[in-house]
Amino acid sequence: MEHRNVIEIKGLAKSFGKEDLYKDFNLNIKKGDVHGLIGPNGSGKTTLLRLITSLYQLDSGSIKMDLKHSMLLENDYLYEEFSGRKNIELFGQYFGYEGKKENYKRYSDLLELTEHLDKKVSNYSKGMKRKLSLLIVVMIGADIILLDEPTSGVDPISRVEIRSLVSELKKEGKTIIITSHDLSEIEKIASRVTMIKSGNLIFDKDVNEFNGQTLEDLFLEVGKNEKKL
């Protein structure tokens, strides 16, 4: 399988006021990977996704991305007064995809959302809103899909559905970058995992390099090593 880099981050620096978050940060994302991004609160995961997608400007360094991308933001931005189906159509006009039933049914079935598409979004649960946002992001049809906390506030059944959608996208050859605080979730879904802390790269490993260690072991090891310094 082709395994070239589809994103190359070199010498990235980004500060907010006096806070230097990223200093000379380097990372590659390979085609076809489900690449998990983990790290404690405030470590820079969302900022990194925003830098990759140009929502934030870099101070210095470079980010090269050679394919079209779409991104699920941390919060849902939906038209609450309209149905799910109408949302799909409206975003379809905005993003230039066809909001036709046959195009989204396969994905909405995987998310168990199809039967709810005629309900008003204001009546949706948090998990259903998350899944509708995800469906819209997937419909854009980009080769690189960035998912910022797709399962936050989502119940276990919907988490399984979201995971099956991600597996399906991987099978279709998409590259997925996913952030989550749920380490077991990342373990189930990711082919590669990067941990960052205060803008520093702690590790960047393929899941088969874990040598039997869980992500929780690796995460806690980082904390212990820091205490020794």
Ligand SMILES: Nc1ncnc2c1ncn2[C@@H]1O[C@H](COP(=O)(O)OP(=O)(O)OP(=O)(O)O)[C@@H](O)[C@H]1O
């Ligand atoms: N627009 C901004 N203005 C000022 N500071 C910011 C801005 N965006 C991010 N930061 C700072 O950058 C740091 C990293 O934040 P970021 O949201 O990227 O972390 P995160 O790893 O996604 O955290 P969480 O797990 O809590 O979502 C934080 O200290 C945050 O305050």
